[in-house]
Amino acid sequence: MKHMSTEILARLIRADTTLRGFTPTDLPMAAQLNTLDSLIWLERYFSEDELSEVANWAKAAGGFEAVVARFRYGGCCYYVCADGSLYFESSAVSEVWADAREFAAKRIIDGGPDGPFDLMDSGLLKYLGGYFTEVVEERGTR
Secondary structure: OOOOOHHHHHHHHHHOHHHOOOOOOOOOHHHHHHHHHHHHHHOOOOOHHHHHHHHHHHHOOOHHHHOOEEEEEOOEEEEEOOOOOEEEEOOOOOEEEOOHHHHHHHHHHOOOOOOOEOHHHHHHHHHHOOHHHHHHHHHOEO
8 A cells, every 4th residue: 555645644634633733653543543434524625536545544554343442332432443542432522542541541530520430431441451440440330
């Protein structure tokens, strides 16, 4: 497969607010999953050929079939990729994180409500293991 141009990746980052904060050289696998979900509305930012290149780049890591773990509840899902990145798919605001552990610490443990975790959060935390499993054991699951 032809390598995705830095210029097109930079335009992709500008077009998709979920990818802000990344550069063309540090996009994690989770960014590719997010892009697969965004192809329909991205067509207004790219020519047909460019959109085809973006789609090929997004599929290069194996797409959703290559996800190593997923945890779903309702319209939300956590996808953990082989490189340790996380795509949080939501009907409201989706997020891409280069490190699933950082997401878990900042958004679930420190940024979430006190008390027991829901099944989706608990599943991700247990999957990450170590300290994250200990926190689930302390706070429980509802």
